[in-house]
Amino acid sequence: MSLSRRDFLKVSGATAAGVATGAGVDLAPVEAAATSLKIKEAKAFAGVCPYCAVGCGQLIFHRDGKLISIEGDPASPLNDGHLCPKGAASFELLTHAARQTRVRYRAPHSDDWQDLDLETAMDMVADRVWTTRERGFVAERGGMTLMQCANIAHLGGATLDNEENYLIKKLFAGGLGIVAISNQARI
Numbered sequence: 001m002s003l004s005r006r007d008f009l010k011v012s013g014a015t016a017a018g019v020a021t022g023a024g025v026d027l028a029p030v031e032a033a034a035t036s037l038k039i040k041e042a043k044a045f046a047g048v049c050p051y052c053a054v055g056c057g058q059l060i061f062h063r064d065g066k067l068i069s070i071e072g073d074p075a076s077p078l079n080d081g082h083l084c085p086k087g088a089a090s091f092e093l094l095t096h097a098a099r100q101t102r103v104r105y106r107a108p109h110s111d112d113w114q115d116l117d118l119e120t121a122m123d124m125v126a127d128r129v130w131t132t133r134e135r136g137f138v139a140e141r142g143g144m145t146l147m148q149c150a151n152i153a154h155l156g157g158a159t160l161d162n163e164e165n166y167l168i169k170k171l172f173a174g175g176l177g178i179v180a181i182s183n184q185a186r187i
C-alpha cells in the first residue's frame, strides 16, 4: 500500500488517539510507511505553533527524550496538517546550532559582546525600566490626575499567549502606567 507523508501523519494521529482510547487500529500501513521516515517509532504530542495568531496544530515527535520532528497536525481544523514555512521551521527553535542559550550583552559604545547570568540581566532590565519610567511619569497635568508613563512603549510578539499578555498588561499598564501597549492577537 502506498502512503503519502501526509496520509502517514493522518494515520499516526488516528493511531495515537486509538492507543489513548483503546480503540483498535490497524498499524500495518503506518509501520510500512514509517520505515523510511525519521519519525519511525517516535511518540507524538499535540501542540500549537508558537509563531502567529493562526495557532496551527502541530504534532511534536520525540524518541528517547529527544525531539525528532515537528509536523502539521492533520486533526487540526485550522491547518489540516499543513504548516507555513515559519511553522515548519519551528523544529529549529530548539535544535538550531546558532540558537542562543545564554544572555548576551553589549555595553553602550562597545563592540564586544559578553555573557551575563540571567539574574544580573533581569536586574539590569528592571533598573532601566524603572529609571526611564521615573523620568517620564506624569502624575497630573493641568489639575487633572493622569498617572501616565508616555516614554515607554511595549510591543509583544505572537509567541506570547493570553496569560502572558494578561500579566504584561497588568504590570505595564496597571503597575507602571504605560499606555502604549500592543501585541499581535494570540488564540
Ligand code: SF4
Binding pocket: 049, 050, 051, 052, 053, 054, 055, 056, 079, 082, 083, 084, 085, 086, 087, 088
Ligand atoms: S506561523 Fe504559520 S504554521 Fe505557525 S500558526 Fe502561523 S500560519 Fe500556522
